[in-house]
Amino acid sequence: MVPLSYYLVLSGILFACGVTGFLIKRNIITIFMSIELMLNGVNLSFVAFAAHWHALAGQIFVFFVMVVAAAEAAVGLAIIIAVYRTRETLNVDQVNLLKL
Amino acid sequence: MISVHLILFLAFGAVAVAGAVNLLAQTHPINSALSLIAVMAALAGEYLLLGAEFVAAVQVIVYAGAIMVLFVFVIMLLNAGQEERTKGSRVAVLFGIPGMLLGSLLVAWIVLRYSGTEPVPAGALPGAPKVIGPLLFHEFLLPFEITSILILIAIMGAVVLASKPPSAPVPPRSLD
Numbered sequence: 001m002v003p004l005s006y007y008l009v010l011s012g013i014l015f016a017c018g019v020t021g022f023l024i025k026r027n028i029i030t031i032f033m034s035i036e037l038m039l040n041g042v043n044l045s046f047v048a049f050a051a052h053w054h055a056l057a058g059q060i061f062v063f064f065v066m067v068v069a070a071a072e073a074a075v076g077l078a079i080i081i082a083v084y085r086t087r088e089t090l091n092v093d094q095v096n097l098l099k100l
Numbered sequence: 101m102i103s104v105h106l107i108l109f110l111a112f113g114a115v116a117v118a119g120a121v122n123l124l125a126q127t128h129p130i131n132s133a134l135s136l137i138a139v140m141a142a143l144a145g146e147y148l149l150l151g152a153e154f155v156a157a158v159q160v161i162v163y164a165g166a167i168m169v170l171f172v173f174v175i176m177l178l179n180a181g182q183e184e185r186t187k188g189s190r191v192a193v194l195f196g197i198p199g200m201l202l203g204s205l206l207v208a209w210i211v212l213r214y215s216g217t218e219p220v221p222a223g224a225l226p227g228a229p230k231v232i233g234p235l236l237f238h239e240f241l242l243p244f245e246i247t248s249i250l251i252l253i254a255i256m257g258a259v260v261l262a263s264k265p266p267s268a269p270v271p272p273r274s275l276d
Contacts (some may be wrong), residue, residue: 001103001105001108001219002109002149002222003220003222004217004219004220005211005212006109006113007109007146007150007220009208009211010113010116010117013120014117014120014139016200016204017121017123018120019123020124020200021123021124024124025124026181026183026184026185026214027129027183028174029129029131029133029171029174029178029180030123030132030183033123033124033132033133033136033171036136036163036167037136037139040140040143040163043143043155043159044108044146044147047146047150048220050150050152051150051151051220051225052220056231056235057231057239057240058228059152059154059232060225060232060235060236060240062152063154063236064160064240066158066159066162066163067250067251068246068250070166070167070251071161071250071251071253073167073171074170074255074258075257075258075261075271076255077170077171077260078257078262080174080178081174081177081178081261081262083266084178085150089178090178090180091183091184
């Protein structure tokens with residue numbers, strides 16, 4: 001028997017690692033992987049709450065999150081390829097055309 | 101009393117957290133991608149502990165399989181190397197890290213104090229495909245169909261964005 005709070009704390013740790021990676025990483029692909037890590041952390045709390053409240057809809061939401069993550073990964077990686085083709089770099093510090 | 105369930109939870113959780121920290125520590129994107137795969141596999145184990153069999157299978161097949169293969173493929177395609185570290189601002193280090201630690205400790209204390217009244221037994225809510233299927237195709241039919249449109253749009257967007265631009269640019273037409 002594991003208390004619900006343990007699952008929530010684990011999910012929070014994973015989400016915090018994702019946020020930290022998003023902020024400190026400079027490679028655009030690693031930043032993208034940090035977003036996937038955040039989505040995974042949220043999925044864990046979805047499944048834990050579904051088990052806690054006996055609501056199967058929580059697991060369906062995880063399914064939808066995965067579908068959206070797959071679509072996002074496809075489009076995002078295509079954008080990364082397009083950026084690399086024009087800017088010749090993956091470092092986000094050098095992709096600063098919108099900066100004042 | 102320490103049960104097998106708790107031991108398994110802690111083992112999978114330790115693997116997940118170690119993978120997440122390793123993702124931050126590594127400088128080469130391929131190492132980060134491999135540690136992210138470890139995180140996802142460990143999370144699939146956590147889902148199995150909670151009884152969500154279908155979600156665990158989809159996690160391994162779609163997340164650790166398809167999406168991460170896409171990532172690794174792009175890393176190899178673009179020949180991504182070591183990332184250059186740039187210095188963050190001093191203010192962020194001085195106030196951000198203590199503030200983040202304080203905030204997360206507060207949240208963890210609140211969660212542990214107020215929400216952990218009822219333990220979740222192993223396999224609390226069996227989410228076999230047999231019970232997921234009717235729910236997905238009756239109550240959630242409209243979102244399901246909308247996600248299929250989303251996938252279609254994503255496919256077209258990926259093809260348009262990643263396809264090569266025409267090698268010889270078309271000369272601009274004169275205005276008259």
